[in-house]
Amino acid sequence: MKAFSYSFTFYCLLGLILLATTDGLAQVESSDSLLSPLLPPSEVIAEDHPGDAGAAIIVRWKLSPDEDRGVTGYEIVRSTSPTGEFSSIGFAAAGSNRYVDANTEDSLTYYYKVLAIDVDKNVSESELSPPARSSPQWFNFHLLNLLIIGGLICGAVIYFIAHAKKGKKLFLRKIAGLEAVDEAIGRATEMGRPILFIPGILDMDDVQTIAAITILGRVAKTIAQYDTKLNVPTSRSIVMSTAMETVKEAYISAGRADAYSDDFVHYVTDEQFGYVAAVNGIMVRERPATCFYIGAFFAESLIMAETGNAIGAIQIAGTAMPAQLPFFVAACDYTLIGEELFAASAYLSGEPKQLGSLKGQDVGKIIAMSAIVIGALLETFFAISGSSFFGSLAELVHKLFSIVAS
Amino acid sequence: MRRQIPVVITFIVGSVLIISVFIPHKPFGQLGENFSVYFDIIAVFAFILGAGNLLRVHGNRIYKKHKDWPYSVVTVAGFTVMMIAGLFKIGGSPGITGDLTEPGSMFEDLYMYVFTPLMATMFALLAFYVASASHRAFRAKNKEATVLLLAAFVILLGRTPFGVELTSWLPDPLSFLEIPNLASWIMSVPNMAGQRAIMVGIALGVIAMALRVILGVERTYLGADSE
Structure with missing residues (x-):
């Protein structure tokens, strides 16, 4: 016990x-x-x-x-x-x-x-x-908002193309980089030096490369008229074939088929830095008077643009790679920023139909700007007042402009 | 006809691919992926064109003793050696199923000990080019350039231990003035806003460009003027 x-x-x-x-x-x-x-x-x-x-x-x-x-x-x-x-x-x-x-x-x-x-x-x-x-x-209903907004923008582009076909005058702001194309080609002609055109390092399945080839077509036509030597090193075989055909047709349409050479466009390598080494070698040896860097670029952008700067070439760049834009702005004389790259071919053509498509983009900009301003205001009102009304509206705007994963 | 057929093909393929984004049902849902595979197959065969062009251009230069022809000899020699090493799998397992990149094979050795260091060297040059471009870009020539210079200075300083130490003494209510916080703010607010504006413009530019190509308004890429 x-x-x-x-x-x-x-x-x-x-x-x-x-x-x-x-x-x-x-x-x-x-x-x-x-x-x-x-x-x-x-x-x-x-x-x-x-x-x-x-x-x-x-x-x-x-x-x-x-x-x-x-x-x-x-x-x-x-x-x-x-x-x-x-x-x-x-x-x-x-x-x-x-x-x-x-x-x-x-x-x-x-x-x-x-x-x-x-x-x-x-x-x-x-x-x-x-x-x-x-x-x-x-039908994927998660993409309904994309269909509506995309449809509005596409409709506006098609409307302005049709509108321009009727001969209505359209105002377009001047793009300095494209205004300088003739001057840059003229300078190369006067100096008796070649023009280098780099169409980016991605393949033809990239929209920037397609934009680059369309610009090459316009530039090549002017080059053919000036009778200047063109050099287009490419890093993809399909880009080479397409660029070759485009340049050839540009020379024919300029009435200078005799001046065209198959050596203008040539393949180098698919390897990024191998391509840069080859392009830099061409720059240093041939000392082109004008360099175009149009298309998709990565780390090689600054290496090429700085070499071009060192040899004193006039440089016109254009890319939709936001990370590379500062490098081109720092090293080139003119840079086509983002949308200007896609507008360049239409701008250079001067054709009303093509310019009409640029006007259609403005509708998209109005939609984007309105959404940003309305969304920012609603979020601000919601943060200040705490009212669920503003919160729901802000949520609605957010959903309308987001692609929501199911 | 020569120009119309490609335009028709472009219109059909472009329209179907746009539709396939919204219709997941077979056969539309898989079209984007399938077309990507077709492109890769075409690209493989197109590589033969590229290699042929490389040999033709540099062969001509060597044959005609063109200016700087010795560089062409290096190019052709490099291409030939790598191709022989790869095709015949020298030093590696023979046969069609033999691994091209197994350790000890000539192709792998050339790739690892010659090609990779050369690529790394080219990439390393970027550091010097960044320095020279920055030196030129960050000159306070006008108001805008001065703002750029100041922003760059804050960001560069904010990413170094010295920048952290420099303003770490600031009291908590003023912590937003610490250089790393300022650098972070510049990157995530004004810089991000600018980048997003560019991205919106790019998206709209792509839409307009795609429509011009699909509708056949833009035909320069086919080697032709517009319609």
């Missing part, structure tokens, strides 16, 4: 000490929670993944209530029968409440379960999801 009394007192004291300390409290709480089983995720829903070509089901669930108690993630299992064998198809990290099963057959029905797993590898299984079947869709 005495021994029992001593033991009882000892355990009471120990209990008091543990309860009196924070660590002790935490320890008691922790051991309590560890004793309770891991709670599973709930409300598992599986449905066809929207706006796709089929073969995908999206699984959503409500996180396990024990998410903060060491859940490391969720394993997703599936079966084609509610009573059949479930096999693992993927794993979602803790905090995730969705998983896209992108490996389904449209003709089959699938059932899903989600298993919560904690640090001690305890597993807790959810209820079975309702049956789900994937199917392809004929």
Whole structure:
């Protein structure tokens, strides 16, 4: 009896000490929670993944209530029968409440379960999801806003092209870099030196390269009239073939087919820095009077433009790579910034139809500027007033101009 | 006819690819990916044209003892050696399935110990070109250039340990004036705003350019004037 009394007192004291300390409290709480089983995720829903070509089901669930108690993630299992064998198809990290099963057959029905797993590898299984079947869709409704805005801009471009066809006069601001093209070609002619044209380092599947080739066509026609030597080193075989054909046709349309040479356009290498080394070598040896850098460029932009600057060439650059623009601005005499690159061919042609398309872009700019101003104002009003009205409107504008992932 | 057929093909392919963005159903959904694969296949065969052009241009220069012809000898020799090393898999596993890039093969050695250092050397030159371009660009010639110079100075300083130490003594209410914070603000507010404006312009430019090409208004890339 005495021994029992001593033991009882000892355990009471120990209990008091543990309860009196924070660590002790935490320890008691922790051991309590560890004793309770891991709670599973709930409300598992599986449905066809929207706006796709089929073969995908999206699984959503409500996180396990024990998410903060060491859940490391969720394993997703599936079966084609509610009573059949479930096999693992993927794993979602803790905090995730969705998983896209992108490996389904449209003709089959699938059932899903989600298993919560904690640090001690305890597993807790959810209820079975309702049956789900994937199917392809004929329209991706997530891109409806893109279709509307894109349609408006395309409609405006087509309208202004048609408008210009009727002979209406259009105002276009002067683009200094393009105004200087004739002067740059004339200078090379006077100096008796060649003109170097670099059409970027990407292939013909890049829109900047297409823009570069269209500009090359215009420039080559003027060069043919001035009877100056042209040098177009390319880093892609298809670009070489296209550029060769474009230059040849430009010479023919200028009435100078006799002055054309197949050596004007030549292939160098696909390798970025191998190409730069070759172009720099050409610059240093042939000392072109004028250099055009039009198209897509990466780290090689400054190496080429600085070499051109060192040999005293007039340099006209144009790219839609924002990271390379500062380099060209620093090293070249004229730089076509972003949209000017795509406008250049139309600008140089001077044809009303082509210029009309540039006018159509202005509608897009009005839409973009309006959205920016309205969005900024709504967000500001929401931040100042806290009114949910402004918050909802700001959210609406944001959604209208965002491509939301499903 | 020679010019009309490519324009018709461009119109059909361009229109179908635009439609395929919005229609995920077969056969539209996979078209973008498929056309990309077709392009890659064409590009592989076009490489033969490129190699042929390279040999023709430099062969002519050597044959005619053109000015600077020794450079052409180096080019042709480099091309030939790499091609032989790759085609015959010298020093590597022979056969069509042999790995071209296995350690010890001549192709791999040439690539690793000759080509890669040469590329790295060219890339390293960029550091010197950045210095010379910065020296020219950051001259306070007018108001705009002075603003540019100041912004560049703050950003450069903000990315160095010295810049951090220089203003670390500022009290918390004035922490926004610390040079790293100012540098971060310049990059994420005025710089980002400018970049986004350029991106909006680029997107609109691409749309207008694509429409001109698809509608056949722009035909220069086909070697022809506009319609």
